[in-house]
Amino acid sequence: MPTETLRAALAVALCAMPLAAGADDTAVASVEDGKYFAADETPTFNVSADGTVDWYTFSGFRRYHSECHVCHGPDGMGSTYAPPLKDAVMNLDYWEFTAVVAAGLEHVDASGNSVMPAFGLNRNVMCYLDDIWVYLRARGADAVPRGRPAKREDKPDAFVEHENACMAG
C-alpha cells in the first residue's frame, strides 16, 4: 500500500477513535434481558422518569460499596487517598476502566506512593465489573443521587446465569 494511502487510512482510524471511545455517551441504544447498552455496545445505565434504576446499576452500587468505597469514598466521591471514580469514569472508556481494575495502577511521585490494587483475580469484583461501571457512570452523569437507589428493576434471569457461571468458573 502506498504511504499516502496508509496515512489516509490512519487518519480516518484516528478520527473515528474519540467517537468509538464515547466517554460521555451514556445514552441507551439497546436493551437485552434487563441489561442496557450504549451505541458502542458497552454497558450503560437506565434510570426511569420515576427514578427506578436498572438492576445492574443497583448491583453496582452494592459492589462498589463493598469493594471500592474504602479507598474511593462513598458514592464514588473520592477520598484523600484515591480519586473520585464518578468523575474518573467519564474520562475513561469501558476498556480502559476494565484494564485498570484488572491490572491496578501505581504512581510513585514526590508525594509518595499511590497504589490501586489489581483485582483481576478477585471474582467479587471481576464478575460484577459491568455493574460497577454502569453505577459509576450513572453517578458521573448525575443520573442517580448519592445513597442507595430507592427503586430498582427486578433481577434479570440473565444476571443470575452470568453470576453463577462467573463465580463458579
Ligand code: HEC
Ligand atoms: C486500597 C485502596 C483502593 C481500593 C480498594 C480501590 N482502589 Fe482504585 N485506586 C486507588 C488509588 C490510590 C488510585 C490512584 C492510583 C494512581 O493514580 O496511581 C486508584 C485509581 C483507580 C482508577 C483510575 C482512576 C483514574 O483517574 O484514571 C480506577 C478506574 C479505579 N481506581 C477503580 C477502582 C475500582 C472499580 C475499585 C473497586 C473494585 C477500586 N478502584 C478499589 C486505590 C484503591
